[in-house]
Amino acid sequence: MGYEQVRDTDPAVADALVGERQRQEDTLAMIASENHASEAVLEAQSSELTNKYAEGYAGERYYAGCGYADEIEELAIERARGLWGADHVNVQPHSGTQANMGVYLAMLDPGDRILSLELEHGGHLSHGHPANFTGKTYEVEQYEVDPETGYIDYEGLREHAESFDPDIVVSGYSAYPREVDFERIQTAADAADAYHLADIAHITGLVAAGVHESPVGVADFVTGSTHKTIRAGRGGIIMCDEEYADAIDAAVFPGVQGGPLMHNVAGKAVGFGEALTPGFEEYARQVVDNAEALGERLKEHGFSLVSGGTDTHLVLVDLRESHPDTSGTVAEEALEEVGIVLNKNTVPGETRSPFNPSGIRAGTPALTTRGFDEDACRQVADTIYRVVDNPDDESVKAEAAAEVSDLCAEFPLYDREDALVDFE
Structure with a gap:
């Protein structure tokens, strides 16, 4: 895709689009919330549905001309039910945060109480951070992971x-590397006669493939992102029992959104269809295997991992013991210079600040999409170690950049037919 039409109209934007495509080809995406969608998903998301307003739901739209929009939304819902087994599915939220907003609006009143995981312990802004609408609208208290183990203290939570x-x-987190016991969190919710919202934004694909425990049928509400480990169109999703369906749908539209982004819903439908093929379970298992291999090699190099390892798609590295003078910001910037793109991250017991934290978070979904196996991920871990150990050494970084370039050439993104998982 050369963006010829864009170039004819707006060369500056075309240059940026081509540059971004090349950046993704030439770097290793290890931000745990990122992935590479298939070209089929990208094509669906750039379709003429961009032009169509479809306020309301299939069969009950406020505008005419929604027949094909209805067909696509119904396909996305049907496929989501096949993936996660939920009674009711709403595929219209524009993001995981707006999916959470829909649940809060449907079930809570301003001033009601939310109990969620502290951000620096792996939680998310939309779970009650004071800078977010949740912290401004509701009364929030937050639980923490056990400072010694890095695991959720389920008894303390209850x-x-x-x-x-x-x-x-x-429940559900953005930087928690261990499998979540949704049943035990449901027990805590039951003890308080509270609803349970399971936010599986990061692990939607792992849950769909059966490589992570599912909260569907356990929690009252399950929300998620549709573009992370599930690798579909960008946006959010809400799943619930039928008894909450009307309240949830009314909260999404007209409660927190107007017209749905139907081109993104089309991308969701295509991506969900891809995830229903046999190859997706293999992909999801490889994501977890790759994260485990990455984490174990980093530990061999002396890095400290929060909780000691991972059960999921990410590792959270606490630099304070192995590299006390190197912040997550320094590590992130040095690694980006050589083509490894991950993010600085707070860690439990953070002693710096969210803007210059003590950790880095690294994920394997996008690497696995490119075809990386455990050995390739160990090689990446070796490169990460050398760069973080010598963030100011230009010769080390030059050598690391060459290694990254070789890996990108060995595992191209969109330039070869078998680069992405075979969905056939």
Whole structure:
């Protein structure tokens, strides 16, 4: 794709688009929330549905001309049910955060109570951070992981729920590397007679493939992103029992959104269809295997991993023990210079600041999409170690950049037919 039409109209934007495509080809995307969508998903998202307003739901639109929009939304819903087994699915949220907003609006009143994981312990802004609408609208208290183990303290969570008496307990996280025991969190919610919202934004694909426990049928509400490990069109999703369907749908539209982004819903439908093929389970298992291999090699190099390892798609590195003078910001910037793109991240017991934290977070979904196996991920870990150990050494970084370039050439993104997982 050369963006010829864009170039004819707006060369500056075309240059940036081509540059971004080349950047993705030439670097290793290791931000845990990122992935590479298939060209079929990208094509669906750039379709003429961009032009169509479809306020309302299939069969009950406020505008005419929505027959094909209805067909596509119904396909996305049907396929989502096939992937996650939910009774009711809403595929219209523009993002995972707006999916959470839909649940809050449907089930809570301003001033109601939310119990969720502290951001620096792996939680998310939309779970109650004071800078987010949740922290401004609701009364929030937050639980933490065990400082010694890095695991969720489920018994402490239950006791916290009993004492705080929340209206909703939130599970699901953005920087927690271990499998979540949704049943135990449901027990905590039950102890407080609270709703349970399971936000699986990061692990939608892992849950769909059966390589992570599912909260569907356990939690009252399950939300997620549709572009991370599930690798579909960019946006969000809400799943719930039929008894909450009307409240959820009304909260999404007209509660927090107007017209759905139907081109993104089309991308969701295509991506969900890809995830229903046999090859997707193999992909998801490889994501987890790759993360484990990455983490184990980093540990061999002396890095400290929060919780000691991973069960999921990401590792969270605490630099304070192995590299006390190197912040996550320094590590992130040095690694980006050589073509490894990951993110600085707070760690439990953070002693710096969110803007210059003590950790880095690295994920394997996008690497796995390119075809990386465990050996390739160990090679990446070796490169990460050398760069973080010598962030100011230009010769080390030059050598690392060459290694990254070789890996990108060995595992091209969109330039070869078998670069992405075979969905046939």
